[in-house]
Structures are given as C-alpha cells and as structure tokens.
Amino acid sequence: MKTLFKTVFVAIVFHYQVYAQVPKPVYTKATDLTIAGDIMPTQNPYHRVDTVKYPAMPAVVKRLLTQSAGKVICFTTNSKQLTAKWCSSGSKPYPNLTPIANKGLDLYIKKDGKWQFAGVGRPDGQCTEATLVSNMADGEKECLLYLPIYDEVGNVEIGTDAGASIKPIPFPFQKRVLVYGSSITQGASASRSGLAYPARLSRLTGLNFMNLGLSGSAKMEPAVIAMINDIQADAYVLDCIPNSSDVVVKERALNMINSIRAAHPGKPIIMVNSITREAGYIDTKVGNMVNAQNAAIDSIAKNLVKQHTKDFYYIDTKGFLGDDHEGSTDGIHPNDLGSYRFVEKIEPMIADILKKYFK
Amino acid sequence: MKTLFKTVFVAIVFHYQVYAQVPKPVYTKATDLTIAGDIMPTQNPYHRVDTVKYPAMPAVVKRLLTQSAGKVICFTTNSKQLTAKWCSSGSKPYPNLTPIANKGLDLYIKKDGKWQFAGVGRPDGQCTEATLVSNMADGEKECLLYLPIYDEVGNVEIGTDAGASIKPIPFPFQKRVLVYGSSITQGASASRSGLAYPARLSRLTGLNFMNLGLSGSAKMEPAVIAMINDIQADAYVLDCIPNSSDVVVKERALNMINSIRAAHPGKPIIMVNSITREAGYIDTKVGNMVNAQNAAIDSIAKNLVKQHTKDFYYIDTKGFLGDDHEGSTDGIHPNDLGSYRFVEKIEPMIADILKKYFK
Numbered sequence: 001m002k003t004l005f006k007t008v009f010v011a012i013v014f015h016y017q018v019y020a021q022v023p024k025p026v027y028t029k030a031t032d033l034t035i036a037g038d039i040m041p042t043q044n045p046y047h048r049v050d051t052v053k054y055p056a057m058p059a060v061v062k063r064l065l066t067q068s069a070g071k072v073i074c075f076t077t078n079s080k081q082l083t084a085k086w087c088s089s090g091s092k093p094y095p096n097l098t099p100i101a102n103k104g105l106d107l108y109i110k111k112d113g114k115w116q117f118a119g120v121g122r123p124d125g126q127c128t129e130a131t132l133v134s135n136m137a138d139g140e141k142e143c144l145l146y147l148p149i150y151d152e153v154g155n156v157e158i159g160t161d162a163g164a165s166i167k168p169i170p171f172p173f174q175k176r177v178l179v180y181g182s183s184i185t186q187g188a189s190a191s192r193s194g195l196a197y198p199a200r201l202s203r204l205t206g207l208n209f210m211n212l213g214l215s216g217s218a219k220m221e222p223a224v225i226a227m228i229n230d231i232q233a234d235a236y237v238l239d240c241i242p243n244s245s246d247v248v249v250k251e252r253a254l255n256m257i258n259s260i261r262a263a264h265p266g267k268p269i270i271m272v273n274s275i276t277r278e279a280g281y282i283d284t285k286v287g288n289m290v291n292a293q294n295a296a297i298d299s300i301a302k303n304l305v306k307q308h309t310k311d312f313y314y315i316d317t318k319g320f321l322g323d324d325h326e327g328s329t330d331g332i333h334p335n336d337l338g339s340y341r342f343v344e345k346i347e348p349m350i351a352d353i354l355k356k357y358f359k
Numbered sequence: 360m361k362t363l364f365k366t367v368f369v370a371i372v373f374h375y376q377v378y379a380q381v382p383k384p385v386y387t388k389a390t391d392l393t394i395a396g397d398i399m400p401t402q403n404p405y406h407r408v409d410t411v412k413y414p415a416m417p418a419v420v421k422r423l424l425t426q427s428a429g430k431v432i433c434f435t436t437n438s439k440q441l442t443a444k445w446c447s448s449g450s451k452p453y454p455n456l457t458p459i460a461n462k463g464l465d466l467y468i469k470k471d472g473k474w475q476f477a478g479v480g481r482p483d484g485q486c487t488e489a490t491l492v493s494n495m496a497d498g499e500k501e502c503l504l505y506l507p508i509y510d511e512v513g514n515v516e517i518g519t520d521a522g523a524s525i526k527p528i529p530f531p532f533q534k535r536v537l538v539y540g541s542s543i544t545q546g547a548s549a550s551r552s553g554l555a556y557p558a559r560l561s562r563l564t565g566l567n568f569m570n571l572g573l574s575g576s577a578k579m580e581p582a583v584i585a586m587i588n589d590i591q592a593d594a595y596v597l598d599c600i601p602n603s604s605d606v607v608v609k610e611r612a613l614n615m616i617n618s619i620r621a622a623h624p625g626k627p628i629i630m631v632n633s634i635t636r637e638a639g640y641i642d643t644k645v646g647n648m649v650n651a652q653n654a655a656i657d658s659i660a661k662n663l664v665k666q667h668t669k670d671f672y673y674i675d676t677k678g679f680l681g682d683d684h685e686g687s688t689d690g691i692h693p694n695d696l697g698s699y700r701f702v703e704k705i706e707p708m709i710a711d712i713l714k715k716y717f718k
Binding site: 093094095096097098099100104109111116117118119120122123124133134135136137189191192195200278279281282283284285286325326327328329330331335336337338339340 | 452456458468470475479559638686689697
C-alpha cells in the first residue's frame with residue numbers, strides 16, 4: 001500500500017512537472033485572421049452562404065450551407081507549436097466519415113514552395129482544445145487550417161507559443177471556380193477536410209475551387225440555381241448529377257445550364273456526369289439508376305457540345321475510380337483512394353479548359 | 360389541420376405498404392457458417408486469441424485480441440438481398456476511423472473469379488440491423504463478410520430472403536502468413552475492414568494473411584513473443600517497429616527474431632521497418648523518432664542479412680507512401696490512399712520471398 005501511494009504520488013508530481021514545462025498557448029480568434037473559402041460574403045464567418053437571403057431555398061440546403069466545407073483559416077506564424085480550440089454542433093457523426101473529417105481540423109504548411117499536410121485537430125466532444133502540430137523548426141510558417149467538412153463550427157481560436165507572432169495572410173488561391181455538387185464534392189469519406197476534392201484541386205492548380213457540395217441535396221432546384229446565379233465566379237463546375245433521378249435530370253439540367261449561362265456570360269461552365277457507384281456493380285437497381293442518370297445528362301450535354309454551345313464543356317467520368325472496386329468507403333462515396341484517382345483524371349481536363357480563360 | 364392529418368395518414372399507410380413489400384429476412388447465426396481469420400483456435404468465435412492462456416500478456420494486448428480485426432464470415436447464398444444483425448461494444452469511436460471500419464461490416468462477393476466489394480453494414484448504436492446489399496442478380500454468390508477492425512463484436516447473424524439458401528464455405532485463402540504489427544496492421548484509418556492491409560494482401564495473393572495488429576501495443580514483449588511462438592504459421596511478417604522507441608527496438612528486436620526462428624525453424628521471417636510518419640516531415644521530434652527506430656532495426660536486420668541468416672528477410676519501406684504527403688489521415692496512420700501505395704510496394708516483395716517456400 002505504501003509503495004502504491006508512493007508510485008501514485010511520484011506519478012502526480014511527474015505529471016505536473018511535465019506539464020509545467022509546456023507553456024500555455026496564447027489564443028488568437030480566427031476572426032482576427034483570414035477566414036477564406038466562402039462563396040459569397042457571409043454574416044457568420046463559418047457559413048458558406050447567408051441563407052436568410054434565399055427564403056425559397058429548401059431547408060436541408062440551408063442547413064448544409066451552415067457546414068464549413070471548404071472554409072480555411074489563413075495565417076503566418078513563427079510559433080513552434082500550434083493548438084486550436086473550436087466547437088462543432090452536437091450532431092451524430094456520419095458512419096462513412098472519420099470524426100477528424102466530420103468535426104475536426106486539418107492543417108497544411110507551406111514547405112519548399114508547396115502546401116504540405118502538417119497535422120490534424122482531433123475532435124473530442126462538442127468543444128475541443130487540441131494540439132495540431134509540435135516541435136516545428138524555427139522560422140516563419142505560412143498556414144492553411146481547413147475547417148470541418150460536415151458540421152457547423154464556431155468559436156475557432158488558434159494557439160501559439162507565448163511571444164510568437166501570428167498574422168492573417170491573403171487566401172493563396174487565385175480566381176474563383178465554383179463547384180456545385182453532391183456529398184462527393186462536399187467531401188463525404190475524405191479522411192480529413194483538406195482531402196475533399198475541391199481542396200485538393202486548389203492545392204494542385206493554385207486556383208480557388210469553392211466547395212458548394214450539398215450532401216444528398218444537389219438537386220438543381222430553381223431556388224438553388226438562383227443563388228448560384230448570384231455567385232460571382234470565373235468558372236462553374238457542375239458535379240450535381242448523383243443526387244437526382246434521370247427524370248429530374250431531364251426536367252432540370254438543361255434549365256440549370258441555360259440559366260447559369262445567361263447569368264454569367266463568357267464564363268466557362270463544365271458539366272460533369274455521375275461517377276460510378278461501386279455498389280452498382282452488385283446492386284442492379286443502383287447500377288441501373290446511375291446508368292439512367294448518366295444517359296439523361298449525356299443526351300443533354302452531348303447535344304449542347306454538338307451545337308457548339310459557347311463556353312460549355314462536358315466531362316464523362318467513366319473509369320475515373322479505377323477498375324479494382326476498392327475506391328469507395330460504402331459503395332457510394334469515394335474514399336481517399338477513389339478521390340485521388342478521380343482528381344488525377346479530372347484535374348488535367350479542367351485545367352485544360354480553364355487555361356483558355358485564365359491567362 | 361385536416362389536410363395535415365390526411366397527409367400524415369397517407370404517409371403512414373404508404374410507409375407500411377412499402378415495407379410490406381419487403382419480406383422479413385430469415386436470420387442465420389454466423390456460428391452456423393464459417394468464421395475464419397483466427398490466428399489460433401478460440402473459445403469466443405469473434406476473438407483472435409484465447410487470452411486466458413497467456414496470463415503474463417499485457418492487459419492492453421489482451422483487450423486488443425478481443426477485437427475482431429481480420430475475422431471473416433464465409434458463406435454461399437442465392438439470396439438477392441443480404442442483411443445483418445450484430446452488436447459491438449459501447450466503446451467511443453476513434454477520431455481517425457470511420458464508424459463503418461470501427462464497428463461496421465464489409466461484404467465482398469466473388470464476381471468473375473475475383474473478390475469484389477459489395478456493400479457495408481453501417482453501425483447504428485451498440486446493436487444494429489442493417490442492409491448490406493439489395494437487388495442482386497439471380498444465382499449462387501460466394502461471400503466474405505469482414506467483421507469490425509477496432510471493436511469487440513458479438514451475436515452476428517446474416518439475413519437472407521425467405522426461401523433462399525445460405526451455407527458455410529471454407530475460408531478461400533491458403534497457407535498461413537502471420538502479420539504481427541501495430542495499428543497500421545490492425546487497419547487504423549482503413550475506411551472499411553476489408554481495406555486493412557492484411558485483408559487486401561489476402562485478396563491479391565490468395566494467401567491467408569492473419570491480422571495480429573495490436574494498435575499502439577506491438578511492443579515485442581516476451582509474453583507476446585511466447586504467444587507468437589505458439590501460433591503455427593507458414594511465414595511470419597513482423598511489422599512491429601512503429602510502437603517502440605529505438606531503445607526498445609535495440610533491447611527486444613533481435614531476441615524476438617531469434618526466438619521466432621528457434622520456435623519455427625525453416626519458416627520465413629520477414630522483418631519490416633517503420634513506414635514514414637507523415638507528421639514527421641513537420642514535427643522534428645516525430646521525424647527523429649522514426650529515424651532512430653529505423654536506424655535501430657536497420658542495424659540489427661542488415662547485420663542478420665549480411666550473416667546470411669537462414670529464412671530471414673528484411674524490407675525497407677522507405678518511399679512506400681509516395682512523395683505528396685497525402686497518404687495519411689492524421690500524420691500517423693495511412694489512409695486508403697497511403698495503404699494502397701504501401702500494398703502496391705510490399706506485395707510483390709513478400710510474394711517474391713514466399714514463392715520460394717510455397718510451391
């Protein structure tokens with residue numbers, strides 16, 4: 001008993017000695033830094049759109065636009081350690097997402113001229129304080145901190161070493177490429193938020209791919225298209241086929257394309273068909289559904305291409321996930337492998353189109 | 360109000376009509392089918408080892424051996440839909456794992472002679488009933504259902520259509536290759552259990568790679584090595600460096616190798632060093648730790664190779680995760696992209712060694 005007491009006592013003293021050596025971080029509110037990635041100016045800095053402006057928009061779309069997919073905090077610091085405090089909603093985690101992607105943070109630091117993964121903030125309950133990275137070399141670091149893909153977030157603060165500097169920097173990606181899409185665009189099944197495909201496209205190209213991924217709800221509704229028509233972008237990528245039946249695609253896709261063309265003349269519009277659902281190779285109903293969706297958009301888009309429709313482009317994603325059927329988490333959403341393969345295929349196609357416009 | 364009532368009433372009737380069309384599945388206990396993937400015979404069919412046999416083994420290792428990583432239910436059925444009922448422990452999900460990998464199920468079906476992903480069981484609370492796949496074509500299907508990677512599981516039952524057959528089949532992978540390793544071996548950050556690297560190696564090679572991944576606890580303790588010496592395998596892959604400091608590697612690795620060689624003469628032993636921790640490119644302490652771990656095992660293993668130690672092989676994993684630093688979920692664990700790259704590199708190396716033994 002005496003030995004046990006001594007062990008516990010020594011452990012407690014050791015615990016406090018170890019912690020005493022780590023100075024308490026000094027916190028800076030994200031709102032005092034640059035919060036980028038919004039697709040239009042917002043009241044709430046962590047929302048993607050001010051949904052109150054769009055009363056006719058479906059409630060589910062409004063809710064999804066409060067989720068911080070694509071939002072990034074941009075700063076420079078000479079701190080050797082970075083911590084963060086943040087809160088997310090109490091929503092239940094999705095079965096196909098890691099808690100890190102769902103409600104956590106993802107840090108990139110520029111190294112040798114490239115944005116490089118540096119660390120994550122692991123969520124722990126509704127509000128978390130966590131270390132992002134420690135023991136960094138001396139010197140000034142440029143940082144991008146991606147916010148949660150699939151949850152609403154608030155009260156974000158960045159912790160730096162006592163005496164270290166932390167300053168806002170401009171968002172490093174140029175031009176504005178809106179990506180309107182489904183859960184796949186939003187980043188469902190990315191293992192962390194920096195791996196959602198618009199974020200990866202931004203780092204690969206240096207262009208600002210804005211995440212208008214609306215999980216399960218990219219349904220081309222007139223109220224949503226009206227909002228897209230208010231978004232001033234330099235290009236529009238439409239990856240919204242996976243959430244609609246072939247009937248809805250036939251009803252809405254041409255209207256959507258024509259409406260965006262009319263609202264944004266001279267801007268390229270890139271229509272993308274639905275990637276394969278891996279489940280569809282075994283579940284005949286799912287397979288037939290995707291075939292029908294793609295037949296519907298193929299017919300519309302190929303006709304527009306045949307008519308030499310100005311500034312309109314079509315990308316067929318057939319084969320983009322590879323042929324081993326291992327690129328999904330659940331038969332629906334690309335995992336990091338499937339997403340990587342998708343980006344490797346689509347990035348040069350998009351870059352090839354955009355280089356005609358962005359000189 | 361009347362309209363609301365009518366709407367609700369119609370919705371309820373519609374709900375029951377829709378569900379009435381789906382016949383209730385008939386459930387078969389997994390224990391009446393083949394439960395494979397155990398590394399030695401077990402009392403509890405979902406545990407990997409009977410830990411009561413090893414009183415000196417660390418408690419954390421015992422707990423991890425109750426988790427069903429690598430366990431697979433093998434059966435054939437002509438059902439057009441498959442459902443499952445299962446329970447997992449009430450443990451908190453890991454931040455770096457999807458709930459599907461953590462506590463869910465992962466189904467593969469043989470198609471055109473190859474094992475192909477077919478569907479997942481999404482966990483919902485401690486006990487779940489979920490559909491794995493629907494609308495399958497007619498005919499007999501060979502199925503592998505991978506159990507949760509990171510949790511203890513029980514009461515697994517498979518649901519088939521009324522009147523459909525379901526029968527046990529032999530585990531389709533030949534020979535026994537034990538993989539003793541860390542969380543990376545167990546499958547941390549695979550998006551579903553069939554993507555843990557030993558499972559993927561089995562499907563690629565047709566060999567039975569047995570998952571002795573012990574998250575955070577592959578520490579080469581004498582009691583654990585004693586257990587490994589009881590496991591009758593045809594080959595031993597030792598991927599256990601990531602969980603030990605360089606000091607522990609120097610203390611224990613040579614003893615481990617010599618002990619396994621003595622217990623299993625003539626069987627190939629393949630030592631693997633630690634993959635890069637992506638965090639180590641920014642966190643100097645993490646980087647130095649991995650370098651020191653690998654320097655320690657390099658020195659021991661290269662010396663054994665130089666001495667032409669019989670049946671001993673060494674694999675250096677340098678560069679196995681690629682050079683874009685996107686292959687991890689959290690700087691520690693390979694995500695599906697990193698794991699894919701790892702398997703693409705290590706599989707031919709392992710296969711090349713084993714073909715000398717397995718003729």
